[in-house]
Amino acid sequence: MGAAMGGEGQGFPGRLAAVEMDGELPRREDLPLIFDELDHQMAVQAYLWSLPLVSYAQWQTQHREVFGATNYDLVRYLSYADRLGLITANATTPYILNFIDLGETGALLIEVGAGPTAGGFSDFWQREFGILGEMGPDQGRGGRHLVVPPGERVPDDTSDLYVHRATGNNIMFGFRALEPDPEKADALVATVRLTPFDGREAPETRIVAPDGRGWSGDQPRGLEYWVRLHEIHQREIVDERDRFFLAMLRQLGIEKGRPFDPDARTAALLTEATRVGELMAQANTFAKRFPGATYWPDRQWDLAVQMTNSAQRGEGYDELLERASWFYEAVSFSEAMKSQTPGQGQAYLGAYTDAQGKWLDGGADYTLHVPPGVPAKLFWSVTVYDVATRCLIDNEQQRGDRGSRDGELVANDDGSVDVFFGPTAPPGREDNWVQTIPGRHWFSYFRLYGPMESYFDRSWKLGDITPA
Structure with missing residues (x-):
């Protein structure tokens, strides 16, 4: 066997610096320090991994709780003030979008009128799975788009539909009206309808505006970050590539079908992890x-x-x-x-x-x-x-x-x-x-x-x- 780890002058970093060795093994009294570091490191990596998911989940929460938008509405960001909560928004062209829970709507029918538009669909990992408008299959001619939730069968007769298979239960649908004439752009936006494909009655599609209400799409800080992650995890599918990260979340008290109720130790570790994770995110970005x-x-x-x-x-x-x-x-x-x-x-x-x-x-x-x-x-x-x-x-x-x-x-x-x-x-x-x-x-x-x-x-x- 190879040489044992440990011994004099081990020089562990951070909180592990206080760990003392009992021969080849750490003292049993110091095991809590090692587990604290293990859970901290998993939480930091989980933070970096989950940034796109929490970002869209936060924005969806703002649509619902601040703007009162349902799955069947559109939120239109026109003014500079409207966009102040939108991460790296373009200040030149307006945004029209919404965040939809397909677990609530089922297969969704989206009707768009003819005209110059650019847009599409993405899941909450912010992976694009469908394009509409001038760059999409309709090429700006308008049409009826069917979004099918994960695991659902595509209906038999879709000859008059553009079919998009969603890669998550929660999706973003968004587009820009490229029409320079404001009146024509307004008329084009007004053609959009969102309804359940199965014919269930749904509210009329409204065009909602922020109207000066303060909001933020910035990922929450502190323990609220993990609250948002736990909430969206309950409503999302498990992607095969993410199973090891989900094992980390499970160790941190974030699990499907179970409430998120961290004890004082876990809450402190998670709060510290968001600070360290954001520090790493800033370096990784800037x-x-x-x-x-x-x-x-x-x-x-x-x-x-x-x-x-x-x-x-x-x-x-x-x-x-x-x-x-x-x-x-x-x-x-x-x-x-x-x-x-x-x-x-x-x-x-x-x-x-x-x-x-x-x-x-x-x-x-x-x-x-x-x-x-x-x-x-x-x-x-x-x-x-x-x-x-x-x-x-x-x-x-x-x-x-x-x-x-x-x-x-x-x-x-x-x-x-x-x-x-x-x-x-x-x-x-x-x-x-x-x-x-x-x-x-x-x-x-x-x-x-x-x-x-x-x-x-x-x-x-x-x-x-x-x-x-």
């Missing part, structure tokens, strides 16, 4: 260490989305840290977000530091130089988010972005644009300024809608966010 994360070697801009595909699967493994990185800082993913086809989809670049590699400080002034010829077929935008919430910055200005659709934006003589960030506007440059908040850090996304060839071959290069 200082990405994935191969090829930096888009240009001499710039601070990262590819914000590190997942390979909507299934969150790499070659021979599932993308745990890549997934945790994206779903700590953002919500939802579609294949269009990583388009490799010039003129289609979107590109997302993230800047978490300035040109010198320092965190972006809300009390300092910065400039971003956007060279001419931005390779975006449709438009581009640069947006500011609060690090603590990952939501749009809640500044007095009540705007967090500037971009090519901004009629106020002033370009330089050569077609380039300078965007300014700071607590006060540079004299005479208010049109190109986004206000930041002293005492709070921030980060930024640069989005290209319909990225073109010079983006993909990197011959066009965005400037860094540079201290003034």
